[in-house]
Amino acid sequence: MIELHDADQVAAACGGDDLVVWTAQRLPFGGARAWAHGEAVVVACPAVSKHDRLAVFGAPGDPAHAGLVRQVWREMGTGYRPFGDRETIHRLVEAMPGELGPAGNFTWMTVGPDEVRLDVRRPDARRPDGVQADGIGADTSKPAGGVAALMVKPDVAWLALGAEDEVSAVLAVANPDAYARPGMPGVTRWAGVRDDAGRLVAVGADAWSAPRVGFVGGVATLPEARGSGLAGAICRFLTADLLDRHGRVSLMVDDVNAAALAVYRRLGYTRRPVAATRAVQET
Numbered sequence: 001m002i003e004l005h006d007a008d009q010v011a012a013a014c015g016g017d018d019l020v021v022w023t024a025q026r027l028p029f030g031g032a033r034a035w036a037h038g039e040a041v042v043v044a045c046p047a048v049s050k051h052d053r054l055a056v057f058g059a060p061g062d063p064a065h066a067g068l069v070r071q072v073w074r075e076m077g078t079g080y081r082p083f084g085d086r087e088t089i090h091r092l093v094e095a096m097p098g099e100l101g102p103a104g105n106f107t108w109m110t111v112g113p114d115e116v117r118l119d120v121r122r123p124d125a126r127r128p129d130g131v132q133a134d135g136i137g138a139d140t141s142k143p144a145g146g147v148a149a150l151m152v153k154p155d156v157a158w159l160a161l162g163a164e165d166e167v168s169a170v171l172a173v174a175n176p177d178a179y180a181r182p183g184m185p186g187v188t189r190w191a192g193v194r195d196d197a198g199r200l201v202a203v204g205a206d207a208w209s210a211p212r213v214g215f216v217g218g219v220a221t222l223p224e225a226r227g228s229g230l231a232g233a234i235c236r237f238l239t240a241d242l243l244d245r246h247g248r249v250s251l252m253v254d255d256v257n258a259a260a261l262a263v264y265r266r267l268g269y270t271r272r273p274v275a276a277t278r279a280v281q282e283t
Contacts, residue, residue, distance in 0.1 A: 001064075001071065004034040004041070007211065014041045014057045018110045018213050018250055019084065019274070023048065023055035025210030035071055040064035044072045044080045048186065049208050049217065049252065050179040052077075056084035060091045069096070073279070083276035093277050103277045107261065109269040110213075110250040111239060117268040118240055154202070154230050156237040159190045166200040167192070171220050180207040180218030187217070191237055193230050202230035204238050214242025216251040219260070232263050239267055 004010050006028045007021065013036045014020040023043040026032040032045040040058035042065070054072055056065055069092070072080055082089060086105060093100045159167065164182035167190050171178050180187045186208040193202040202225060207217035216238045221230045242249045251269070253260045261271065 001035055001037045001068065004036055004043075010034050010041065010043055011212070017057055018248055019108055019272070020055045020057045022208075022210045022213040022215065022250055023053055025208070025213075033072070033076065035068050037064040037068055038062070040068055042068040042072055042082075044076055046080075049215070050184075052080045054080040054082045056082050056088055056092060058088065060085070060087040061095075062088075063095070065092050066095045078279035078281060081276055081278045083274060086273040086275045089275035089277055099280055100277045101280050103275040105255055105273065105275045107253050107255050108250060108272040108274045109253060109261075109264050110248060110272065111243070111264075111267060111269040112248045113243060115268040115270065116239065116243060117266065118236055154193045154228070154233040156191055156193050156233050159192045159200075159203075163190065163192070163200065167203050167218075170200055170203050170222060171218065174222050175218065175220035178218045178220060180205040190218070191234055191241075193233065195225070201225040202234050204231075204234040206238065206242060209242060209246060212246060212248065214238075214246035214249040216242065216249060231260075232266070235263055235267060 004013055004027075007024050010024040010027065011021050020041060020043055023045050024032055024034055025048065026045055027034060032043065034041065034043040040062045042057070043055045044053070046052045054069065056069065058065060065088070069082055082092060082100070089103045093103050167182050171181065182190065184207075187205050188209070189206040191204050191206075192200050195201050202221040203218060204216060204220070205218035207215055209215045216235065219231055219234055239249050251264065253264070265271070
């Protein structure tokens with residue numbers, strides 16, 4: 001077992017895996033630490049996307065994983081929650097009975113410069129009925145309404161300092177479970193769309209971006225503005241900016257959020273089934 005001391009060593013050990021490289025975002029001086037044993041790698045980072053996270057990389061069932069997780073816990077505490085490819089984490093839970101709780105499934109998505117399709121479904125690409133259909137969490141039980149439904153080309157822009165209360169108000173209504181929140185460490189910038197009256201109706205964040213992997217979080221659209229392509233416009237804007245800055249862009253989304261998955265796929269994101277677990281004493 002060896003300790004990895006910087007992001008270059010981590011990237012070399014995991015073949016540049018974006019989930020692992022993203023978790024190593026604060027190496028070597030920001031509280032993150034990493035270890036490798038054979039082909040297995042773990043990276044622990046505090047307070048990244050809300051939790052103290054422990055990325056686990058390697059072939060499912062690799063016996064080194066359990067030892068590496070225990071090493072992290074000895075050095076950093078059991079609050080670090082293992083996550084990684086779905087089969088890897090489920091096999092890890094089986095290998096550590098009494099130590100790890102049940103695994104919860106979700107989706108990791110990533111896009112790079114070779115996969116991105118920012119020209120697909122532009123904000124002015126309407127269905128024959130005149131309604132844009134790439135909104136995350138859109139209410140499909142009724143036609144889109146409100147001022148946003150009239151916006152042919154949503155004007156997405158980075159929000160000025162001082163808009164935090166407006167962002168919080170949108171999240172409270174449209175995405176109360178969002179991990180990214182104004183003022184949280186690592187949540188650096190918010191993008192948004194305003195209606196013709198100047199009201200903020202859709203938002204998204206540059207949150208917990210790593211030097212080599214940008215990260216999107218906190219995407220939300222007010223219910224009355226859904227169905228008009230605003231979520232797609234926000235995601236397109238964030239993806240383009242973060243690709244320029246970081247080279248790759250990732251995000252996390254619930255498996256059951258079909259609308260969000262569809263938006264990200266249209267932009268070129270690739271879906272990766274993942275899972276997370278935690279120490280039994282935290283369950």
